[in-house]
Amino acid sequence: MFDIRLTDVPDTSTRVVPVGPELDDEMSALVAATDGAATRGRITVFPRPLRSPARVLLAGIGDGGEADWRAAGAAAIRETADDEDLEVHLPAGTTAEAVRGLAEGLWLGGYRYRDAPRGPRTREVRIHGTAHAESITRARVAARAAWLARDLTNTPSSVKNPEWLAGQVVAEAATRPGVSVTVRAGEELARFGGLLAVGGGSVSPPRFVEMSWNPPGATTHVVLVGKGITFDTGGISIKPRDGMKLMKKDMGGAAAVIAATLGAADLNLPVRVTALTPLAENAVSGSAFRPGDVITHYDGSTSENTNSDAEGRIVLADALGYAADVLHPDLVINLATLTGANAVALGKRTAALFSPDDTLAAELAKAGADAGEQMWRLPLSDDYLENLRSDIADRVSAPGGPGSVMAALFLRDFFGDARWAHLDMSAPSWAEAHDLELTKGATGWGARTLLNYLTSLGGDASA
Template sequence: MAESGQATRAVLVDAAGTPLGGDQEVAAWCRAEEDPGRAGAVQTLPRPLRTPAKVVIVGLGGGAADGDYRAAGAAAVGAVARDEELQVEVPAGATPEQVRDLAEGIWFAGYRFAEAPEGPRTAAVDLITSNDGYAESLSTAQAVARAVWLARDLTNMPSSTKNPAWFAGQVVAEAATRPGLTVIVREPEQLAEEGFGGILAVGGGSATPPRLVELCWAPEGATRHVVLVGKGITFDTGGISIKTRDGMKLMKKDMGGAAAVIAATLAAADLGLPVRVTALAPLAENAVSGSAYRPGDVITHYDGTTSESTNSDAEGRLVLADALGYAVANLAPDVVIDLATLTGANMVALGKGMAALYSHDDDLAAALVRAGTAAGERMWRMPLPEDYAEYLRSDIADRHSSPAQGAGSVVAALYLRDFLGDKAGSWAHLDMSAPSWSDKTTGDLVKGATGWGVRTLVRYLTA
């Protein structure tokens, strides 16, 4: 760790390379360099200036574009060694939203998996500001960062530890630290009594039985109820339709949707948001054994309808179907949003950095896109063509869960829509398989789980 007073100092510069703190020596250095002010650009001065501390110059770009301040914060953290302290001076003219972005960038990029042997990215970060009006922005950024870190920790946890019971226990423990939250955990016996056939089928092949977690934040005076549903497959072998080795090696991340909706609901409580939020996390391990469900099985869901499943590797939609049916029948939601690492087709269509968004509600879709843009999580709205619903027709059940005609992400969304009933018009589905994992450390993402969806959901709930 750097000695007291020897912290690395990050100087933010605008698109023209002008230091926002008015540091003339840094200004002189920037005039000799090309493009020093691009958002996220970093230069380390070759020698100290007046202070013996190291100085890094961090570009802020124009500062007005979504993500400029977040990129600068992340770049500042990336420019220092793990054992160094970091000081970042907040520009005097920054808006509260820009300060929030700066702090989020710092804290997102500073993440390290809680179980990893190495510590946080930096020893300490000191945001220097003379404006007391930024306190709320920093508090909000801290709550969101804490939620993102939790979602990343849950998703990064090896499945040798992370079975459905363990995940449920983590939710109970987190909720116990926050007033105003309630948790219901349904165990296998209760799932059977209440008819959660999809969850039971998918979890039936595992030695660690499934669970359904219901986490609720219900503040007094809330005027709307948002239900968040997240796919929670704690490990996915593919079941009897077993995956390849390469297809299976990252399947500890197949509960990223559940992690996101749980973490976002905890953040809603931390921030005291005036909206009722219920998170549903159907949790199961899709394993191979004599009790695993088979291709060709017909499964009866919570709402009493049936699905023919000819591919046990299309398991996520089966557990989501139960949770969606339960939400519509019992929770009186105004809005239903589900998040799931659902299909490989998401990455085929949109690449690694973008989720697929499906919704019949133009206003809801637009609100989620705005929230995602502000949060730095990209998504693209996809179609829900009615003629594709024909792909779901089954000769022996109400629907086919895994048809092979193509358009995998689209057809999966249409399948889920079946369970919304009269709430289909106020529902959105986010297929976030691709952006849920980062293969390298870049920007505000650290190699591993990204916690995708938490930022977007908190922004949406705050709007």
Template structure:
């Protein structure tokens, strides 16, 4: 990530790269007054000043001044300047801490560029003047760093990103953060993970199961984050059409998000116990691939009849969720998965589907999503469709007829155990076709920032005794 240095306007003016004074203020005010919609969030109005310093000034709109508007402003500003061009941001007097956080997040997120592994350092410097909120800048940096990692992992081509590679990236990232532990299971250690082994059976790259744990002293609440980690999805024997397969390197977006989030939890030093579970497999086509009609035995001993090998995500997630219930006994489970195309049909490209039986949990997650710009919309867990899951030869079928996102959620509901839970189907918003607000073309890292926002609020509430 490039560097942002927060400098208060009261500091020695020699730290500024350009002079700012009444003349420039008057010019900027006159231009803003003469420009329609100059104040819209993220709207850039640029004016040159030949033979003077600064030689170019950008007026950046902040809309109504909410944190999301400041995020849009930061992203627009960083895109407007060349990589080798100095950028100074001068804030209005009395700018709030939340605004500084939003601005800094926007600067980092809007400036994201994917680099092939090993990831190249980004060394760009941006200076912010006008308000001292160093804590807000730190929070923004941690949040953006989590999203950058999730984007990097998702954007990495599947020719590089097999389960072994992904697990190694998690181990390397966690090693830089004291207090995190990582366990990677493979081979015979996956004996009980029947779904994960079945989905990965067709690939020359064997599956992995990664567990990342943050357990601070005195933690009383245990949250498990589960993320779907299909490093490439051909659809298996139920093979996808070519166009539907082109972006399937992103089918581990949920895994990338929960990994980014648990690393961010450690960076923030939250007082919650948080475990990320990442089932990793490549769904390939070969003579050893699992077949429609196969019966799969999951970690909890229950069985599923595979009726569509392109519905593999729920098969691997079932093992991870059952493991969490049987071994970890968490208070709360949050499951993120690029699970169904039906999500995009129902809610479009920017909104995830949210499923949870608990109103307060659904509301808190939706609030975190709104605050971070990672929207979600709650859909019903319709018991009217439960009969569609019945199988003549197993406990359930994997891909029953009915509304796609709802049926996947009903399938997964069997595996959450006694914990409170929510399932997020985030296939559509995990990828952006263009630069938009704080998003850049490609992987969005959807979920990492929302999870950090939600977990931070949960931690603050516990500390306050609410």
């Protein structure tokens, strides 16, 4: 990540001026001559030949909310070259929330995939007119989490098999004191029947990763479960080509919970967090699991597989059963690129939220709204439970009916009445083009929402 710092030392870099109520005479004249300059995320460029700085960017902040500042930061950074420094001049009275939004937007809009052939970048952003150092620190942690989630999700599946992804978690955790990781493989997965079934068709064996942040004195234990399918062919129920070409993103839920847990450690949050990521490649071969197979999960219950392209819920079921049996958390939140029905129902920017707990649902929705990651709560209707009935197992894996709702009802069966929420984030996990703070490709959706939620539980112990 490039650096953002607070300074009072002028420079000759491109100057960014948010369009707010306090502007000098030159900037006021420019705004007056420019129709719509204050529109959220709009950038107006003014060259200044033979003067320093050589050009000024006016960045519209709309109504001035945190999301508006985030959009302005992202738009400003995109208007510049990858190695160009920026000077940001803030109007008087800019709030801590605005600075945090601006910094997040600068970092998120300036993201580039780390393995892309762009060469090393050197850049610095200097912010004048504020002393909100804590806002910059918090923005840096949130953006770093999103960058990591995007990097992991953007990595091609020719590199990203379960072993590789588990190794990335181990390497990241090693840089944070207090974070521990356990990686299970081979015979250690004997009870994880769903994970073994889904991963059984690939030459790259599955892994089950458990990463823990457990600070002294923590009284709340949150388990985050993320679907980690490193590539999804659909298995025997094979996908068409167009449905398969972006399936390197099918571990976006795992990327988000990994990044959020590491972010909790970076902020020294006084909350115990455990990230569980069942990792597998859903492949086609003679050993692939079949429609009609009966799978025995970690908790001993059984599922009749009716569609091997509905594999995500099968691996998540093992993780939820493990969490209930071994970890006994206060609450569980799982994230998954689970169903195409999510996009049909809610479009490309919005995740589906399911929870039997009204308070938890409201808290997650607020955390998402503050992060600019939209979600909409959908019902867990018992009217559809009959659809899950199987003649040969405890349930079927993929019945007909409303796709996202049925997947959520399937998962609810593995965590009973405990506090639990499920976020189906298949649609917003990927952007087809730059859009506000999103960059084309993996969005890292969920990492910042989870970090906001964890922060709300215990505050920031480092503050």
